[in-house]
Structures are given as structure tokens and as C-alpha cells.
Amino acid sequence: MRLRLTEFRPRTGPHEHRVVQPRTTLRHTSLTAPDPIGLLLGDHDGLNRLAGLFSFAACSRHTIVHIPLRDGVPPDEGWGERVDLVLAHHTLGLRPSQWPGLRRRLRGGTPLTARTDEARTARDARAWQTARDRDELRHTTHARTLFLFGSRGVFADSAxxxxxxxxxxxxQKRVAQGHSALMTGLPLTQPPGGGHPYEVLVSFKPYPPYAHFRRPGASATRPPRPAAAP
Structure with missing residues (x-):
């Protein structure tokens, strides 16, 4: 997949950070943070681009992937306050408390085009799924942003x-009428001592007006009118 991104190089003291964002907003995709259940709603374009961005994050250990999701069209279902999304490898050492300062410095970015390797992503996902000690996405919410920290394998599996x-x-049934369809979930770390499991549910939802939506394989033209009776 080809990703059209914007790259930033903000500095905090002597340290330079690499941050990338999608160049255009995922207009019909929204996210609420897990408390303990979060919800990500997306149309085909949004979910497809998220697959590419998670794949990019899997192979980019030194890059922060920032996905603004509060700027899109508000969803007509769901719960909780909408948040943005940040992906970073756990080895990068990003602290959520640093993020507001970094976000203020995201100006004057440079256009960047990146290609993801779907075959490599699939191999990394399979390796993660068969690993004896699988890591999960560590998560926290700060400054209206959900942070997901993980390794190559867990990001690839999410992709x-x-x-x-x-x-x-x-x-899926009934999506042409505007209903969402639950498709998957993100493997989040769980709180110590049990309790309700944390999870982000991922659902497909076409954007309104739904008259434009055609399920794959359906004709894009209206059926012919029946012939007039003689």
C-alpha cells in the first residue's frame, strides 16, 4: 500500500523526534478510548488506511505515528469522548506526558510517500500469533489521545x-442500511488483579447518505424498469 504522509522533526532539548501523520484526515473514522471498552468505527477507506499505518508502525521502531481522529465527521453511534491515536514502539521510550509539547511543534511538515510490505506484515503477524509469550498493546489515554505501545509483531497483527x-x-448484513458491523478487536494489556477486560472494538460502518453505498459485487446502476403492460 502507498501511504501519503506528512513528516515532522520536532525537537525537545537536544533530542529530535520523528513524527508522521496521514496527509489527509480519515474523515469517516472515529475512536473512543477503552474505559474499559473503546470503539473504533471506520468506513472502507479509514480501515484500509489504518491497516497501512499499523503496518508502517510495525517496521518503524524510531517513528511516532500520529493519527488525528477527532477532526472527522462525528459518528451517529457509540459512546465516550472521541480521541486521537498515537502508535509507538515500546522501545522508543515515548512518555505520554511529552506528547502535548511535541504536538504543539508539529508545524511545517514535509510530504512523505511510503510503501508498506503486505507480505512482510503477514509474516510478522503469523510469527506473533504462534509465539509462546505474545506481547499485547500497552495503552494509556492522555491529552485526548489514546497511546498504543507495542512491538513489530503486535502492530503487524493489528494491521x-x-x-x-x-x-x-x-x-456484512445490514451495513447498506447504515448499521455497523463488529469485525475485530485490538489485543490490549489487561489490568493486574483481574477486572473487566480492556478492549477496543473495531467495526465497519459506511458513511451517510447510505443510498450511495453498494456492497461488493452489486451493480452500481439502477435495475431496469419493467416493460409497460400492452
């Missing part, structure tokens, strides 16, 4: 989940 949701979501 595969988003790709599945984008590809098969349009085939």
Missing part, C-alpha cells in the same frame, strides 16, 4: 485485523 475489517466489512 492484519484492520485489513480484514476493511475487506470483509462491506459484505
Amino acid at each position: 492484519a485485523g484492520f485489513a480484514h475489517a476493511a475487506g470483509f466489512g462491506p459484505h
Whole structure:
């Protein structure tokens, strides 16, 4: 997949950070943080681009991937306050408390085009799924942003989940009438001592007006009118 991004190089003291954002907003995609259940709603374009961004994050250990999701069209279902999304490898050492200062410095970015390697992402996802000690996405919410910290494998597995949701979501029943379809979830770390599990549910939802929506394989033209009776 080709990703059209904007790259920033903000500095905090002697340290330079690399931050990338999608060049255009994921207009019909929204996210609420897990408390303990979060919800990500996206159309085909949004879920497909998220698959690419998670795949990019999997292979970019020194890059912060910032996905603004509060700027899109407000969803007509769901719960909680909408948040943005940040992806970073746990080895990068990003502290959520640093983020507001970094975000204020995201100005004057440089256009960047990147290509993801779907075959490599699939291999990394399979390796993560078969690993004996699988890591999960560590998460926290700060400054109206959900932070997900992980490794190459767990980001690749999440990318595969988003790709599945984008590809098969349009085939689900009742989506043509505007109903969302639950497709997958993100593997989040759980609180110590039990309690309600934390999870972000990922659902496909076409954007209104729904008259424009065609399930894959359906004709894009109206059926012919029946012939007039003689």
C-alpha cells in the first residue's frame, strides 16, 4: 500500500523526534478510548488506511505515528469522548506526558510517500500469533489521545485485523442500511488483579447518505424498469 504522509522533526532539548501523520484526515473514522471498552468505527477507506499505518508502525521502531481522529465527521453511534491515536514502539521510550509539547511543534511538515510490505506484515503477524509469550498493546489515554505501545509483531497483527475489517466489512448484513458491523478487536494489556477486560472494538460502518453505498459485487446502476403492460 502507498501511504501519503506528512513528516515532522520536532525537537525537545537536544533530542529530535520523528513524527508522521496521514496527509489527509480519515474523515469517516472515529475512536473512543477503552474505559474499559473503546470503539473504533471506520468506513472502507479509514480501515484500509489504518491497516497501512499499523503496518508502517510495525517496521518503524524510531517513528511516532500520529493519527488525528477527532477532526472527522462525528459518528451517529457509540459512546465516550472521541480521541486521537498515537502508535509507538515500546522501545522508543515515548512518555505520554511529552506528547502535548511535541504536538504543539508539529508545524511545517514535509510530504512523505511510503510503501508498506503486505507480505512482510503477514509474516510478522503469523510469527506473533504462534509465539509462546505474545506481547499485547500497552495503552494509556492522555491529552485526548489514546497511546498504543507495542512491538513489530503486535502492530503487524493489528494491521492484519484492520485489513480484514476493511475487506470483509462491506459484505456484512445490514451495513447498506447504515448499521455497523463488529469485525475485530485490538489485543490490549489487561489490568493486574483481574477486572473487566480492556478492549477496543473495531467495526465497519459506511458513511451517510447510505443510498450511495453498494456492497461488493452489486451493480452500481439502477435495475431496469419493467416493460409497460400492452
